[in-house]
Amino acid sequence: MNLLEDTIAAIATPYGVGAISVIRISGPASIAITDTVFAASSQKKLAEAPSHTIHYGNIIDRNGDVLDDVLVSVFKAPHSFTGEESVEISTHGNPLICQNLLSLLTEKGARLAEPGEFTRRAYINGRLDLAQAEAVAAVISARTDASLKGARNQLDGLLSREVAALRDKLVNSASLVELELDFAEEDLEFVDKTGLTALISEIVNSLDNLLKTYRFGKVLREGINVAIVGKPNVGKSSLLNYLVKEYRAIVSEIPGTTRDIIREEVTIDGYLYIFHDTAGIRDSADVIELEGVRRSRSAIADADLILFLSDVTQGIDKSLFDELIALGDSGKIVSVINKVDIHPQHKVTGDVYISAKTGVGIADLFRILREKAVGSSVYTEKNALVSSLRHFNALSEAKNHLLNSLDSVSAHLSGEFQAVDLRRAVNSLSEVIGEVTSDDILNNIFQKFCIGK
Numbered sequence: 001m002n003l004l005e006d007t008i009a010a011i012a013t014p015y016g017v018g019a020i021s022v023i024r025i026s027g028p029a030s031i032a033i034t035d036t037v038f039a040a041s042s043q044k045k046l047a048e049a050p051s052h053t054i055h056y057g058n059i060i061d062r063n064g065d066v067l068d069d070v071l072v073s074v075f076k077a078p079h080s081f082t083g084e085e086s087v088e089i090s091t092h093g094n095p096l097i098c099q100n101l102l103s104l105l106t107e108k109g110a111r112l113a114e115p116g117e118f119t120r121r122a123y124i125n126g127r128l129d130l131a132q133a134e135a136v137a138a139v140i141s142a143r144t145d146a147s148l149k150g151a152r153n154q155l156d157g158l159l160s161r162e163v164a165a166l167r168d169k170l171v172n173s174a175s176l177v178e179l180e181l182d183f184a185e186e187d188l189e190f191v192d193k194t195g196l197t198a199l200i201s202e203i204v205n206s207l208d209n210l211l212k213t214y215r216f217g218k219v220l221r222e223g224i225n226v227a228i229v230g231k232p233n234v235g236k237s238s239l240l241n242y243l244v245k246e247y248r249a250i251v252s253e254i255p256g257t258t259r260d261i262i263r264e265e266v267t268i269d270g271y272l273y274i275f276h277d278t279a280g281i282r283d284s285a286d287v288i289e290l291e292g293v294r295r296s297r298s299a300i301a302d303a304d305l306i307l308f309l310s311d312v313t314q315g316i317d318k319s320l321f322d323e324l325i326a327l328g329d330s331g332k333i334v335s336v337i338n339k340v341d342i343h344p345q346h347k348v349t350g351d352v353y354i355s356a357k358t359g360v361g362i363a364d365l366f367r368i369l370r371e372k373a374v375g376s377s378v379y380t381e382k383n384a385l386v387s388s389l390r391h392f393n394a395l396s397e398a399k400n401h402l403l404n405s406l407d408s409v410s411a412h413l414s415g416e417f418q419a420v421d422l423r424r425a426v427n428s429l430s431e432v433i434g435e436v437t438s439d440d441i442l443n444n445i446f447q448k449f450c451i452g453k
Ligand SMILES: Nc1nc2c(ncn2[C@@H]2O[C@H](COP(=O)(O)OP(=O)(O)OP(=O)(O)O)[C@@H](O)[C@H]2O)c(=O)[nH]1
Pocket: 231, 232, 233, 234, 235, 236, 237, 238, 239, 250, 251, 252, 253, 254, 255, 256, 257, 258, 259, 278, 279, 280, 281, 338, 339, 340, 341, 342, 354, 355, 356, 357, 358
């Protein structure tokens, strides 16, 4: 496989029947290859067409028959998504037409594209930096308005610009420190040490602020996993049903009704929540129920937030509460007192009081969920957002290198130590935007894309 000399082709629209489908071709021979299968109604060759023009005509198959009448869009290098000569063919939306056209194109010299290969080429050709290329996938997979906005900002380069600005400041300082090392004999000083320390501390601070957005970025992208747990019969399934507005999970007055985990997604105020109704936790002789309880415990371990439900008429089960705290982080637990319609003047203390039957208190519950999940971080459209683990790790590394460099200054170590740490920090920052990136990292990123992207 040659990364850039091959001409690649793929179906860019979802597989299936639709009004139209689009086949995308990119690479040096894309226009020439299309010309071999396309008869324009104008009788002109695409090779002569200016960039960004659309042409109507027929695709002619190997027997000389018309496969379909199509529209062909022509993009000349470097003014295309990939930066290469590219063509998009809009056909009628029948998978058969697409498959036949794709095999015609491969007969004429195109190769089937790998997952994410169009975007990878856009990155290699400098049309996007790596953080932006990753944002392409995020834009496609965003499921809430808030996460779409975050991904959109990343695609527009908000994160890249912020990281690049920090990196440029560091590159400057690193070069000065290195220059001073070169002239060590002469005892020249290029660097104002106090100024440098202040600058590094300032960058550490900016990195911290970026790192803090990660939790929120993850929430935007993946949604918030919420486990609804408690003793049997406290109303967990009733709460799930209330939240999804349908009779999803079986509710009964018999304790031990739910055994499997029931997973439902709900968007509330623009955030995606994934609720997991679980089996009530208790000792049981029933092997099936025990398996349910085991699953409940594993849902607790995986959850971002735990709704610990108690029945107002029964009070809080202290030993289960202690177990939850031991299993997870106590900051994740919301103690919810249910069935307050029965006992409005409750004496049980919890974080929020609800009735899964009447809906009382559910708005308060939403408010608490949101506070716990998103915290005080209010996403403004001007903020860069760290939403990928790869970025989070690279930024954390950069921060650690900078902290090391501050340590070596205060320990009066030779400037070489500081220079090394500054360079390492520069490299970590460059990794985010992809200026120093190994093939492994690229393969890893792009194989998660779909074909045609
Ligand atoms: N009055 C009143 N009854 C409720 C409320 N929530 C649940 N119930 C009743 O409590 C009983 C148990 O409800 P479920 O939702 O099945 O309880 P669960 O926690 O899922 O129980 P298991 O699946 O057995 O662990 C049912 O009879 C519900 O109608 C409530 O807010 N008020």
